[in-house]
Amino acid sequence: MDDCSYLTASISETVTSTSDCDGDGVPNNVEATDGTDGQDPCSFVLASASVAPNALERC
Numbered sequence: 059m060d061d062c063s064y065l066t067a068s069i070s071e072t073v074t075s076t077s078d079c080d081g082d083g084v085p086n087n088v089e090a091t092d093g094t095d096g097q098d099p100c101s102f103v104l105a106s107a108s109v110a111p112n113a114l115e116r117c
């Protein structure tokens with residue numbers, strides 16, 4: 059199963075995936091906690107990024 063293939067709006071269970079599908083430096087489970095979109099590289103809480111987000115220049 060591809061843990062990067064899902065519809066954010068359809069999530070009904072706790073997100074445990076630590077993949078960073080959108081490459082914004084914040085893993086999916088943290089994005090779920092923050093209420094940001096794990097498939098939108100422009101949607102994240104900067105304080106939660108574990109690596110420097112390389113998506114900022116694209117947003």
Ligand SMILES: [Ca+2]
Pocket residue numbers: 080082084089094095096097098099100101102
């Ligand atoms: Ca995101």
